Amino acid sequence: MKATVYKGERRVELEEVPDAAIAKCSDAVVDIEYAGVCGSDLWTYRGQGASAPSRIGHEFVGTVREVGSEVSSVKPGDWVIVPFRYSDGVCRYCQKGLETSCIHGGFWGRESVDAGQGEAACVPYADDTLVKALPDGSRPDEGIIASLLTLSDVFTTGYHAATCSRIRSGDTVVVVGDGAVGLCAIMAARLLGASHIINAGSSHEDRHLLAKACGADEVISARGDDAVKAVETLTSGHMPDEVLECVGSAQSFSTAISMCAPGGSVSYVGLPHGVDIDVKSLFYNNITVTGGMSPAHHYIARLLPQILDKSINPGLVYTKEYRLKDIATAYEDMDNRRTIKPLIKVG
Ligand SMILES: [Zn+2]
The missing domain is CATH 3.90.180.10 (Medium-chain alcohol dehydrogenases, catalytic domain)
Structure with a gap:
């Protein structure tokens, strides 16, 4: 064969x-x-x-x-x-x-x-x-x-990100990543009752449209610190309690942690490559890191x-x-x- x-x-x-x-x-x-x-x-x-x-x-x-x-x-x-x-x-x-x-x-x-x-x-x-x-x-x-x-x-992986983060009805959720897992995480966050979903790091118009078709309310192209600022603006300063990290790179992980509200969670399902977590930033803001292989x-x-x-x-x-x-x-x-x-x- x-x-x-x-x-x-x-x-x-x-x-x-x-x-x-x-x-x-x-x-x-x-x-x-x-x-x-x-x-x-x-x-x-x-x-x-x-x-x-x-x-x-x-x-x-x-x-x-x-x-x-x-x-x-x-x-x-x-x-x-x-x-x-x-x-x-x-x-x-x-x-x-x-x-x-x-x-x-x-x-x-x-x-x-x-x-x-x-x-x-x-x-x-x-x-x-x-x-x-x-x-x-x-x-x-x-x-x-x-x-x-x-x-x-892929869909069970996006769903794992959403489930591990314990999304509650009415929550604002940010999904970092514009790949297939990110799109599935958007759909899963919607299934679990999120009322405001922001997709961060989406690079092209076709991906923006697909993210919206999957249930994203807003899509931002920015990455890194610019993405954190954009999320701050879109949430009127109230950062999200749940951030779903669906890439696995050092930058996307660090961005996810930076935009998470104190007491919130970063749920990661992207296969990590070169990720080095700043545990102190988690400590001072009581941020939980959850997720893993679905x-x-x-x-x-x-x-x-x-x-x-x-x-x-x-x-x-x-x-x-x-x-x-x-x-x-x-x-x-x-x-x-x-x-x-x-x-x-x-x-
Ligand atoms: Zn077994």
């Missing part, structure tokens, strides 16, 4: 790899239909993540082809969502809804595990990793497939109904569709900000 391999800085290639196959009785093989390219894939692409060569991709949905003898919750033909980490569902961390810390879990594409930007993947602990979109396992309407794909990572699996059941009834449409973060054979172009376009997030059609 064909799968995407990261070959070194700014090089991904579609290569022939061994076919996905059942190795343990708890495995299932999924034929991948759609995959996403994540911001963390982009860090790898830029030479700041996994070492080369390695299989890449961890956001995917598709149809179960085959199951191991112990698998009972899915059957061949079921259409499933695959969270960005696999997990066993039974360890103490899975039991408390932190599947990303599963003792037996792991990332796609590490060691001998398949990754998500390929034709198929063998899924460990299929009963507890895979989530059927519909109870009977049938394929949902084409119009909501992209939104369902966001449950594998337990996507934990949130899927909560968010699925709102995608199925079309009350939310997080699929709009995928701004361009590519075929799997054009995966290198998809990365190149994302790297050059020609698309916010590529949607890869595999099947």
Whole structure:
């Protein structure tokens, strides 16, 4: 089968790899239909993540082809969502809804595990990793497939930022970042009852429009100290109690802390790179830093109904569709900000 391999800085290639196959009785093989390219894939692409060569991709949905003898919750033909980490569902961390810390879990594409930007993947602990979109396992309407794909990572990540910050109804929330996670955090903040949402650090007109379509009331292009001043003006000096940091860079983290009101929280979900927190600034203002890696699996059941009834449409973060054979172009376009997030059609 064909799968995407990261070959070194700014090089991904579609290569022939061994076919996905059942190795343990708890495995299932999924034929991948759609995959996403994540911001963390982009860090790898830029030479700041996994070492080369390695299989890449961890956001995917598709149809179960085959199951191991112990698998009972899915059957061949079921259409499933695959969270960005696999997990066993039974360890103490899975039991408390932190599947990303599963003792037996792991990332796609590490060691001998398949990754998500390929034709198929063998899924460990299929009963507890895979989530059927519909109870009977049938394929949902084409119009909501992209939104369902966001449950594998990006939308649950934005939702994690909003949930960890404990947004209360009527709050003013600032979302730092204009990538797909930031857009999802805007939608999630709205879902949780925020009444005034400001998106900071949005660079281009097309991103401004998308942020507003996701629920932002105001969008500011400024970054750093200028962004802090702009937020101060927009809130008449009352800084926000909740700031959602959705980039992961040193500058965006520092900006998020600087604009947070005393007693408030900064919730971060961007994969941190070079971040060095000034703990004293947290101390003097009683600011809580929360967030981390989203337990996507934990949130899927909560968010699925709102995608199925079309009350939310997080699929709009995928701004361009590519075929799997054009995966290198998809990365190149994302790297050059020609698309916010590529949607890869595999099947
Ligand atoms: Zn576990």
